[in-house]
Amino acid sequence: MDNYPITISKDKKVHYFEVGEYLHHDEERCKFRVYENGAYVASFTPDEQDFLHICQDPGDIDEDILHLLADKIETHHPQGINDNIRKLKI
Helix, strand or coil: CCCEEEEEEECCEEEEEEEEECCCCECCECCEEEEECCEEEEEEEECCCCCEEEEECCCCCCHHHHHHHHHHHHHHCCCCCCHHHHHHHC
16 A cells, blocks of 8 residues: 555644555554654554554654544555455455
């Protein structure tokens, strides 16, 4: 899957992120990696109900921004974040 952009605005400051999805993730590798200005800044992994949780935060991103990012990533996948995993297990 191709990376896609996400823009987050908070306190009159705009952050431009790029999100990469990794279909073959496991407990040691997160499903979504987030980049800002080309640098890896965070990653997320879904739970069984398709809610994203912070997996890693090497960019020390503000927690409110991380939650907004998770919401936008979930919205980007209206069919469900874990659909591809469920299909592989069937």
